[in-house]
Amino acid sequence: MTIMRKVFFAAVLCAAPLATAAPARAIEIQEVTSPGGLTAWLVEDDSIPFAAVDFAFRGGASLDPPGKRGAINLMTHTLEEGAAEMDATEFAAAVEELGAGISFDVGDDALTVSTRFLTQNRDATAELLSDALSAPRFDEDAVARVKGQVMAIIRSEDTDPQTIARKAAAEAAFGAHPYGSSINGTAESVAPLGPQDMVEALNRVVARDRVVIGAAGDISPEELGQLIDEVLGGIPETGTAPLPSEAEFLAEGGEQVIDWNSPQTVVGFVQPAPEMDDPDYFAAYVANHILGGGGFSSRLMEEIREERGLTYGVYTSLVNGAYAPTWQGGMSSSNASVEEAVDLVRQEWxxxxxxxxxxxxxxxxxxLTGEYPLRWDGNAKISSILTGMQLMGLPIDYPDRRNDLVEAVTSDDVARVAQQWLDPEELFFVLVGRPEGVDEASRPTD
Structure with missing residues (x-):
């Protein structure tokens, strides 16, 4: 089992697939309603006897109980540790025998359950997944084992300057909102968690009224409807926790220095960004590609790496958080040159x-218009994109219109968006290291 480190600078669920152009060939997306009244988006393809279905529950780790940050993350990764009459080993063996795949993951915005199966084993796979969601065991030894893995990650995060920078930026930007802390929680918040806490965490987030579903492959609308009701028939209609509120961006422009004994300083920077439904979003996305999202072709890479050799790499990205979008970036540089690199970021901003x-x-x-077809090259990717589109509130015909929206962006649009959003005085930096020449006023006091 792998536990993902979902922290502030990581891309929000499916943001990358959504932020690109339409596929070269038309994608026919059907809206399916199950007999039980749940809706799903489906791309049907019977060319091979295989299908993928993703279930995403809104809220994700942001629905942690008060004082128990990390509970939903721990619960999510314990779901595969046995269900109904099967312990962890028996459950894994049953999935393997079917040649299926069942995985559970969670981020700030959603808890995602993914399944892949051969057509002939569709019903048996659905039964296993239903047991995992409606009758998880949460055995004490399984919870303790997964908790040990989470605690190891937390300890690792405390010694990783990149993670330290991300956490500090998140806390400064969003404070007490769930976006302001790691979904893994802290050693203090995770250590006391037990099986009953897992039951509570499950009931907070896994419910029929907050699920979105995407499917692709060899499965008809009727078959998908039956599978949905089989998998979700045993879970509650509503979750016990309300969805999170919008996150207010709190950080003011400037620099925060975190002392770290290293010849290099790790830098993260962040500011607010437009929502995906903002008329200027696509202009912002094109601007981001030119500024720092385009790899070696970006302005920041050219100016800071190629021209001056101050860093091996620098990037920016638009992160489409469901409760607050952000414009983020990062790099590292030697302690002697990092302040020059930071100044150059501001200049390019x-x-x-x-x-x-x-x-x-x-x-x-x-x-941006040529890269997107690669996103649609398999059932698993397509089902994931379909759930991501729904989580972000995109219309079902979005893939057909995406190219036109990108192509419509003009240089005047980019300049207008930059004037509105890219204020270097509002850009917040976290520097983890011992940077030389940094204003002493920015350093934390004991």
């Missing part, structure tokens, strides 16, 4: 308001 060249704009559009 400001320079975007002057607009971009026709070549920069054309190259960005070519990449």
């Amino acid at each position: 400001a320079r975007m308001a002057d607009g971009v060249s026709d070549r920069e704009l054309a190259d960005a559009k070519t990449y």
Whole structure:
């Protein structure tokens, strides 16, 4: 079992697949309603006897009980440790015997249950998944074993400067909101958790009224409807916790230095970003690609790495959080040169308001509209994209319109968005290391 480290600078569920252009061929997405009244999006393809279905429950780890941060993450990764009459070993063997795949994952915005199966084993796989969601065992030894893995990750996070930077940025940006802390929790919040806490955590997030479903492959609408009701028929209609409120961005521009004994300083930076339903979102996305999202072709990479050799890499990204979108970035540099690198980030942040060249704009559009077909090359990827689209509130015809929305962006649009959003004075930096030349006022006091 692998427990994912979902922290602030990680991309929110399915953000990357959503933030690209439409596939080269038309994708026919059907909306399916199960006999029990649950809806799903389906891309049907019977070319091979295989299908994938994803169930995503809104709220995810943001629905942790008060004082028990990390409970939903721990519960999620204990779901595979046995169900009904099967212990962890027996459950894993049953899944393997079917040639199926069942996985559980969680982030700030959703808890996701993914299943992949051969057509001939669809019903048996659905039965196993139903047991996992409606009759998980949460045996004491299984909870303790998974807890040990989580605690090891927490200890590792405390010695990783990149994670330290992400956590500090998250806390500064969002404070007490769940976005302001790691889904893993802390050693203090996780250590007391036991089987009953897992039951409570499950009931907070896994419910029929907050699920979105995507499916792809060799499964008809009727068969999908039956599978949905089989899998979700035993879970509660409503969750015991309300969905989170919108997260207010609290960090003010400036720098926070966290002392770390290293010749390198790790840097994270963050600011607010437009929502995906903002009319200027696609202009912001194109701007981000040119600024720092385009790898070696981006302005930041050219200016900071290629021209001056101050870093091996620097990036920016738009993170489409369900409760607060952010514009984020990161890099590392030597302690002696990191302040120069930070100043260059600010300069490039400001320079975007002057607009971009026709070549920069054309190259960005070519990449963004050409990369998307790779996202749709398998049933598992497609079902994941379909659930992500629903979580973000995108319309069912979004893939057909995505190219046009990117192509419509002009250089004037990019300049306007940069003038509105990219204020270097509001950019918040976290520096983990011993940077030279940093204003002493930015350093924490004992």
